[in-house]
Amino acid sequence: NxxxxxxxxxxxxxxxxxxxxxxxxxxxxxxxxxxxxxxxxxxxxxxxxxxxxxxxxxxxxxxxxxxxxxxxxxxxxxxxxxxxxxxxxxxxxxxxxxxxxxxxxxxxxxxxxxxxxxxxxxxxxxxxxxxxxxxxxxxxxxxxxxxxxxxxxxxxxxxxxKLFNKDIAAKLLLVGSLPIENIDNYDIISRAFDIYKTEANVEEDFEDYITKFGLSRGFISKGGKCDFERSKNIFFKLLSEGKLGKFTYDKDFSMWIYK
Ligand code: GDP
Structure with missing residues (x-):
């Protein structure tokens, strides 16, 4: 790790x-x-x-x-x-x-x-x-x-x-630099999903979206319910691998300060 x-x-x-x-x-x-x-x-x-x-x-x-x-x-x-x-x-x-x-x-x-x-x-x-x-x-x-x-x-x-703010952490999660398994901060996950939502024109909220995503792929736990943890982890993994679309998350060009 x-x-x-x-x-x-x-x-x-x-x-x-x-x-x-x-x-x-x-x-x-x-x-x-x-x-x-x-x-x-x-x-x-x-x-x-x-x-x-x-x-x-x-x-x-x-x-x-x-x-x-x-x-x-x-x-x-x-x-x-x-x-x-x-x-x-x-x-x-x-x-x-x-x-x-x-x-x-x-x-x-x-x-x-x-x-x-x-x-x-x-x-x-x-x-x-x-x-x-x-x-x-x-x-x-x-x-x-x-x-x-x-x-x-x-x-x-x-x-x-340096995870200066939620936005940086969320974007690092979206590109797979921060592994989803290591993130227990729901704010970061939630921010990452909001960024994805905007890019992919998704309307549902996080819970609904991941539940649907999991059920459609057969990630079912005991009792026939969606295995939410697994669905969430696989969703972020596939997204970071570009398998759910080609998205660029950083767009504020004026923020490039390297000299
Ligand atoms: P490192 O941690 O920076 O050394 O990254 P790796 O070389 O281990 O690559 C991390 C992941 O990104 C691996 O799953 C690679 O297969 C994948 N990867 C590396 N380069 C590319 C690329 O140009 N395009 C895509 N789509 N995936 C890549």
Whole structure:
């Protein structure tokens, strides 16, 4: 369970260690919630060459992704990406925006949980299984993946969003960065459902909607009633996987404050 505080502290220590070895950071955001997925202490990357990826663009709203690319692009290099894209898109993007004076760019892929960091690293390393030995300055078995003029750490940097407000938490739930099983705060669930309701033009309230959803999929508990807990969890899981529609939840472009 990545939400255990001990794990969060460990992840923090790891990132600091990785930062000593790299010059560039590819921050992976969920294209459906670019604001909520940057709600972490981004200052830890100060002094590094920061590049953004709006990932999972296949399950975001295309028009809004274009607008986010324009907005973020005014402050830093950014591309959209998804699992169907060729990994050369990322490679060329990193090369084009490399600022290092050395002859290779040393890159860390970072972001909040579930934005697709590991998928990108696996896709890259799948094609280039040739790894170059141990990583100077980093102890625990982390290695460089050799991409010619790019050296990529084979382990992602995991950062954790600050749940400053209900809205951020709700959006992180909607994109699967906060696992539904870990949320016992009904306000967050309720806010998330309200956001979905607006996007999907749903009229029913939460209880009715989830009950119908569960019954229609056969999530029945003893006595023939809807298994509400299971229905709720599966609803949020499918929604976060884009299987109930392509929705972009962050739309307030003026809130992009990264410089
Ligand atoms: P990480 O926690 O940031 O390392 O995220 P993972 O790489 O483990 O991905 C989290 C989930 O998102 C997995 O179920 C992936 O299959 C899924 N995923 C990753 N990239 C994409 C993408 O571009 N599009 C879609 N639809 N799903 C993706």
């Amino acid at each position: 990545v939400w255990y505080p001990g794990h969060i502290n460990k992840a923090k220590r790891r990132i600091k260690e990785y930062l000593k070895a790299v010059d560039s950071i590819l921050i992976v955001l969920d294209a459906r919630a670019p604001l909520a997925t940057t709600a972490f202490e981004i200052d830890i990357f100060k002094g590094k060459n920061i590049l953004f990826v709006l990932n999972k663009s296949d399950i975001a709203n295309n028009e809004l992704t274009t607008k986010w690319l324009q907005t973020i692009g005014q402050t830093a290099p950014v591309i959209s990406f998804n699992k169907n894209d060729s990994i050369s898109k990322i490679k060329n993007f990193v090369l084009k925006n490399s600022k290092t004076k050395l002859n290779e760019t040393r890159l860390l892929i970072a972001g909040v949980p579930n934005v697709g960091k590991s998928s990108i690293i696996n896709k890259i390393s799948g094609k280039r299984s040739a790894k170059t030995g141990a990583t100077p300055g980093i102890t625990r078995g982390v290695q460089w993946i050799n991409l010619g003029k790019i050296k990529l750490l084979d382990t992602p940097g995991i950062v954790f969003a």
